[in-house]
Amino acid sequence: MAPELNITWVPNLRPSYLLLVLFYSLYLIPKQLRTCDIQQIKEIIYHVLVFTSYWRTKNNEDDGDPWNTGVVRNADKSARRKGARIMLQKAMNGDLSDADDDEGEDVLASKIYSQLGLEEELDDEEDVEDVEDVEDGLLDEEEDGNSQGGKNPRKKRTTKKKIQEKYEPPPLEGFESYFEQHRRGTKTSNSTLAGLPQLDLGDYYRLLREYPLPHEGERAMLMDVHRENFGQWAFELSQGFNVMLYGYGSKRQLLMGFAAKIYTPKNHIVVVNGYVPAVTTRDILNNIFATILGVEHRRKLGSNPNDMLDKLIELLDGEEDDEDNDEDNDEGASTRFPSDARITLIIHSLDGESIRAERHQSLLSRLASHPRVSLVASTDHIKAPLLWDSAKVSQFNFLWHDATTFQPYSSAEASVEELLYMGGSGRAGGTKGVKYVLASLPQNAKELYRILVSHQLQAMEEDGAGGAGEVGEMYGVEYKVLYQMGVEEFICSNDMAFRTLLKEFQDHQMVTSKKDVQGTEVLWAPFRKEELESVLEDIMVA
Amino acid sequence: MSTAIQENQGTDYDPQEHLGCYIFTPPNASSEAQRPPKRRRTSTSKGVKQKGKATAVTTTDNSLYEDDPEGELLFPQLFGGKESPAVAKRRWESYNELWEEQEKRTNEILASMNEKMLEEVSEFVKKAMPESYDGKVPTAVILVGPNIASHGLLFNQLATRIQVNERIGPAVVLSSKDATNLKGVLKKLIKDATQEDQGLDDEEDTVVTKKTQGAKLLNYDLQILQNWCQEPAHKGLKVTVAIQDTEAFDSNILSDLVSLMSAYLNRIPFTLLLGVATSIEIFHEKVPKSIIRLMRGEKFDVERAEECLARIFNDATIGAKSVLRLGPSLSDFLLRRQKNHTQSIQAFVAALKYAYMSHFYANPLSIFLAFVDDLDGLDEALKPEYLEAVRNLPSFRRRVESLLEEKNTKPVRLLLDDDAHLHDVIKASISLCRNYTKCLAQALEVLEIARSFMVNQNNKLPRHELYPKALLGELNGSPVIRELLLAMKKMNSTKLVALIDRVIATITDETDGSLQKALVPLRERIAALIKDSQKKNLNSEFDLSVSDTLRATVVSKRVQLSEKKSALTKEEEEYSKCVKAVHDIIEQYFSENMKGLEGLLLHEVFFYDLLSPHRDVFAPRSRYAIERALSRPQDYLGCACCSDLSEYGNNNPSDNPIMPTMPAASILYKLYLESGTLINTFDLWSAFYSIVGDGEGGDAGEGGVDRATGQVLFYRGLAELRALGFVRASKKKTDHLAKLAWKGL
Structure with a gap:
C-alpha cells in the first residue's frame, strides 16, 4: 500500500515544485523586477532550473528502488521517518536473510525513532548521520559486507553526503539562502527575554544620551557629501522633478538642512513627519492651506481630503471664482496666492505607516504632480517602491538619490517602546501597563485582580511546569468560581458589578476569557509566571 | 509617553520631530541668507546652488526665464568655481533654450499621435x-x-x-x-x-x-x-x-x-x-x-505606445533639429528599460530631460552647444581651463594616441601645446560632429527605406533600435546591411527604380549631394533600358534563382545557371551592370556614413552618454543600498575600525566579519543573515552582547559596553531593523522574530 501511494504522488510533485520555486523567486523579488533587466531575470530562472534539476538528479539516483524515490525526498530531513522506513522495509520484505545486519540497522532505526519520537522536525540532522556512520563502521567490521539490506541505505547516504559537502557553508545571500534556510527548518531555543532585566523607557533615553555613538567624524563626512548635492536637488526640483532619498540612516536632519537651504519667503515649506502615527492627509492639506492663505483664513475647506485637494489645486491654478472673494474683498488680494510662489512639501518617511495606505499615496501623488508643488521625501522601508503603481510613479516623478547617513533613527522614527516591553509576551504595554491601570482602579478591582492572579499562580505552582511555558487557559479560573470568590471577599454583591469590574480588565487586555469545551467560561491573565508574580507583588505593596 | 518627553527635554529633543505636520520656518533665516556660496573643488556632478531665492519655474512654463533675465541661476560655477558667472549663466540659458525646443517638439509629437x-x-x-x-x-x-x-x-x-x-x-x-x-x-x-x-x-x-x-x-x-x-x-x-x-x-x-x-x-x-x-x-x-x-x-x-516612443526617440536622437543627442549606451539602456518594464512615454521624456539637465549642469564643455551656430563667439568663451578640459577628454586622448601610432608626432605636439591650433581644431570638430549626426541620421533613413523594399520583412529591428548600434559603429558590415545589399542585387528593375527614387527624394538636404549625384544618372540609364526592352521587368544576372527545379546535383544546377545566364537579353546584361554600380554606391555610402562615434573628437559634448546618473536616479536599488550599508558599513563610513584588516580577516576572506565597532543595527543585521527563518530574540541578544559587551564572561575585549547600554543599543538596532522592514514579531513562539527579507534577492 505504502509504495503505491508514494509512486503516485511523486511525479505530481515535480512540476508543482518547480512552479513553487519559480513563484517564490519571482514573488520575492518583485522590487527587483522593476529595476533588473531581462538578463537578470533569465539568470534567476536559470538558477531555479539548476536548483530543481539538482533535486531531480538527486532523487533519480535511487531509481533502482522505485518506492524509495518518494521516501527519500521526504525523509531527507527527518531521521524519524528514515528510521520508520527501515523498519517498514524490513517488515515488508519479511527479510529473513542477514539477520545480523538487519538487527544492526533495526536497533539504530528504532533508536532514532524513539529518540526523536515526538519531534516532527529533526533537530540536528548531521549528528544523527554521524551516529549512523559510526554504527555502520562498526557493522562493517563485524560482518562480511555482503548483506543486501545494509548496502542500499549506505549508498544513498554517501551520495547525499557528497551533495551536502558541495553546499557548505550555507549561503548567506541571494535566493540560495532563502531555500537553504527554509529547507533546514527553524530550530530555535526556548529561552525568552524574561531572563533579561526590563529596561525603563526613562533609563533607555538616559543611557542612550550617555552613550557616545562611534563614527562621529565619518557620519559628519557622509552628511557633508550629501549636503554638497543640495544645489543639484534644488535644480532638479525647479525642473519639475521631485526628489526621493533612500538609504540607511535617519534622513531627517539632512532634509531639514535642505529645507533651510531652499527656504525663501516665496517658497513655502510644509514639513510632514510620515512616521508620526497621528498624521493624516487632512492635516497636510490644512497646513498647505494655512501656508497659502495665512493661518487665520476663513475659507471653508470641506472635510473630505479629496475635495480639499481639488480646492487646493484650483487655488494653485489660480482659477478660483471671483465670487468667492467678493465677501472678503479687502483681504482678497492678500489671500490670493502670489503667482510666483511655490510650495515645497518635505515628507519624512513617505512610507510611514500612517500615510502608507493607497488613498493617501494617491492623494499625495496628485498633489506632487502639480507644477507648483515640489516634493522632497525620504523612505526607509526596503519595500517602499512597491507602494506605487505606474500611474503614481509617473505622477510622483521622483529622482532617487542614495542618502545613506548612518544617523541613528530617532525614537519616533523607529519606535522602541514596543520592544522595550517585549517581555510582556510580545504585547504592547506588558505588565508595566497593568501596574498603571491597577493604580487608577478602585480597591475592589485591585482585590479582584489579586484573587485572579494568585489563583492562577497557585495553579501554575501546582502544575510545576509553569513559568517558561506557554501562558494559557489551562491555569485560568472559571467565571463562576471567580465570582463566588469575589462575593466571599465582599468585592461585589451581584453579577452586574462583577461584570463591570471584569470589563475594565478586559478592555486593558489584562484578562482574557474563553469558553471551554463544556461551555464554561474561563478567565485568566495573559502573562507569564514571573510577570504575574511581579504584578502580585505590586498589588500587595500598594 | 509623557515621561519619555520629560526625560527627553535635554539637548537633543526636538518637539517638531513629533508633530505630524507643520509649516517650516527657518531657524536662523537672517544669518543663512548672508552666507556666501560655497566653492567647489571638483568639476563634476556636484554643484552649489547660487544663493538666493528659489525660482518659480515649472516644466510646462519655461517662458518665465525669459521674462526674468535677472532671475535664478541654479547652475554652479564649474571648474572649481573658476568658471565665470557669465558663462555659467550662458550655460543655463542654453539649457533652457535647447530643452524648451526639444520639449516643444516632443509635445507636438505626443499631441499629434493621438x-x-x-x-x-x-x-x-x-x-x-x-x-x-x-x-x-x-x-x-x-x-x-x-x-x-x-x-x-x-x-x-x-x-x-x-x-x-x-x-x-x-x-x-x-x-x-x-x-x-x-x-x-x-x-x-x-x-x-x-x-x-x-x-x-x-x-x-x-x-x-x-x-x-x-x-x-x-x-x-x-x-x-x-x-x-x-x-x-x-x-x-x-x-x-x-x-x-x-x-x-x-x-x-x-x-x-x-x-x-x-x-x-x-x-x-x-x-x-x-x-x-x-x-x-x-x-x-x-x-x-x-x-x-x-x-x-x-x-x-x-495608437500604439511603441510607435509613439519611436517617433519621440527618433526626433530626440536623429532628428535634424536636436543639438544634444543621446549616446549609444544610454539610449540602449533607456530603450531596454522602456521595452522590458513597460515604462510610460512620460518616463522616457523625463529621462531625456534628465540627460539635458545633467549634461548642462555638470559638464563645463556643454557651453560649446551654445555656440554651434556661432562658432566665432566661441573664442571668447574658450578660456585656458576649457582647453585643458578638452585635452582631458577621452576622445582627445584617442585622437592623440592614434596619431602617435602613425608616428605622426607633429600634430600631436600642436594639439598639446598650441592653444590657437586647438581653437581651430575644436571649431572644426564641432562642425564635424554636427555633420556626423546629420549623415548618420540620413544613412539610417536610407537604410530604413531600402529595407522596406526587401522581400523578407520579418525580424526587422526598428530604426531607433539600430541607432545605438550605429553609434557604436557596429552596424557597418553587420548582417543587417549585408543582407540588404544582397537583396538589392537581386531586385528587378521596377523595384530598383522605385527604391532609387525614394532614396533620392529623401536626400534632398544640403548635407551630402554625392549619393544623389551618383544615383541620378544610373536611374536614367535603367529607365532607358526599360524603355528599350520589350520585357516589363528586367532581371539582373544575380537573380538567377534555381528554385523552380527539382534537380539536386551541383552539376545540374551549374548547367542550369549558365543556361539562364546565356538566356539574358542584352538589356538585362546592361541592367546587371547598373545594379552592380548601384550596389557599390550604396555600399560605399553606408560604410562612409555609418562610422561609430569613437573616432570623433569632442563627441562627449554632443552625445550625452553617462549611464550612471540615469541608472541611479531612475532605476534605484534602494534595498540593495540599505543592505549594503548594513552588511558593509565601512563602504559608506570609510573607517578603518570596521574593515577586516585585523586578525579575523585572514581566516574568512569571503565576507567581512562582525566588528564590535560597527553600528548596532549592522551587527544585528549580520547576525540576522546567519539565522534561520525564525529568530529567538533572547539568543539574538546573547549573540549581540557577546560582540559588543565588555566581556564579563570572558573573551570580549576592552572598550565594550555594560549590559544596560548594550541592551539600549540592542533595542534600538532591533527597532531600526523592524522599521526598515527586515523583521516583525512572530506569533509562532514567544519572543521570536520572523525573518522577512533575504539579502541579495
Missing part, C-alpha cells in the same frame, strides 16, 4: 444621437492600452477637443478616484458640466447660472443638468461623460450611473466614453448584462 483617435472620437460624439442607437446611450469604448500613466493626458486632450475645439458641449472626465459613491460622481458630473459654460461664452453666463427655477434642487440632482440643457443658450449641446479608468471604477456605481444616464437620455443628450485598458471582454464581465444592454456604440483603438 490626433487620429481624437478626430474619430469627436466625430463620433458629434454624430451620436440616441435615436440612431435605438434609444440607447451612445457609447464609445476607447481601448487605451495598459500604460495607465498616459491615460490622464489622453482624456484631457479628448475633453478639450470636444468642448473647446469642436464645441460639441461640456465634457466631463471621471476617474475612479472620484467614484467613492454615486452622489459624489453625480455632483462632479453636474458641477463640471454646468461650470464649463462660463469659460465658453462670457456675456450671459452670469445670468444663466443665477437663474433659479423656484424649487431648490440638491446638488446631485440631474434635474440641474436638465435645466441647464434646456436653456436656450445651451440648445443642441451634448453632454459627454468620459470614464478614464473603467476597470478601476466601482462596477456598482458605474451601472447606476449608466442606468441613470439612460433614464435621462430623452432630456439630456448624453454621450458616454469608456476608457478600457484591458479588453472589451473583461469590461463585459464587470458590468451586468442589463446595463450593457443600455449602451450602444463603437470601439476605438489608440
